[in-house]
Amino acid sequence: MPTSRTPDASAESAAARPAGGVQSLERAFDLLERMADAGGEVGLSELSATSGLPLPTIHRLMRTLVACGYVRQQPNRRYALGPRLIRLGESASRLLGTWARPHLARLVEATGETANMALLDGDEVVYVAQVPSKHSMRMFTEVGRRVLPHSTGVGKALLAGAPPEEVRALLARTGMPAATARTLTTPEAFLGALEEVRRLGYAVDDNEQEVGVRCLAVPVPDSPTAAAISISGPAGRVTEEAVTTIVPVLQQVAEELSAELAASGQPG
Structure with missing residues (x-):
């Protein structure tokens, strides 16, 4: 935020x-x-x-x-x-996705799963970059797709640092429809999940957006706009045991992407 x-x-x-x-x-x-x-x-x-x-x-x-x-x-x-800012923002989002792709490719190589980058645009999460897994069974989210934050790992990562009153106001505007039986559908449950993100340093979407799919996400620190990266894959591969190896890679890549964004903002 x-x-x-x-x-x-x-x-x-x-x-x-x-x-x-x-x-x-x-x-x-x-x-x-x-x-x-x-x-x-x-x-x-x-x-x-x-x-x-x-x-x-x-x-x-x-x-x-x-x-x-x-x-x-x-x-x-x-x-x-x-309205003229919209065109600038759209162009900047595309460029941000271009910068992110090599980092996402590293994530795919290290974890074997599809890697994504998402931004918070208004009250919605928008995916701005993706590098797909090389597995035949893999997750695919179209770049440009918009989703509500409450049912996604990237949404939790993006909102984890926001004041609770701002989160409640956002949820009141968007509603909390259930995408699956596991989707969090009350502000209290979602705020509890954000507290867990702050405690652990990463967010989890455990079959909440799509049945059979698990995602792990972390925010990109010090990003000029709220951004997060994630990996997503079948729940049978993105297991609790896999979290211990995937999350450190996610966090390292997020730090490297943050450093690149900071360097790009410096005068030449």
Whole structure:
């Protein structure tokens, strides 16, 4: 889930800005991220309070973002993230999947099972990359497929760090339909599963999305957007005994992918 920004973050970023950085650009992107943290819609006074920037500066930046289509002004005078960001997000998601594929291929080689990468997009989980197992009996999830978080291992991994009240609000919006007899269908059960994820360091989908299929998932630490990787396979292969060998590989690959994403975000 997004990390809240402190009011002095703009000053900190200005201090850390490399030579040649453009302050107005940094401030504009900071405001966009603050809007995302706030759920996508804010008022100017809220942005001023959280960013520490004066209202005239924020108003000038928001006018520019509105003119470019990255922000829109609502009838209630509040500002919302604009439709042009969707194309950027879709392109970035595809690129993220491209970066992930070599890491997922390592997972397949090490575990023998299908490897996936998923993001949290709004209230849904979307799969952005997959490398299939070489077994004739294997799991296949179409890239671009969207599922509800409560019935998947990646969903649990993605939400494990979220405050309980945010998780409850999400579940209230999506509902908790049962995909199988094993699906968790109450907020209490799901919150209990998230506590287990935090304790163990990994998530399990035990026949909850599809009968006969088990998945193991871990979050990608420090990802710029909430991301998780997983392996999935027949329950007869992804056994309790196999967990002890698969999970360390998952965690190592997640750390390596995190490092690559961090490096890609550094100025050249």
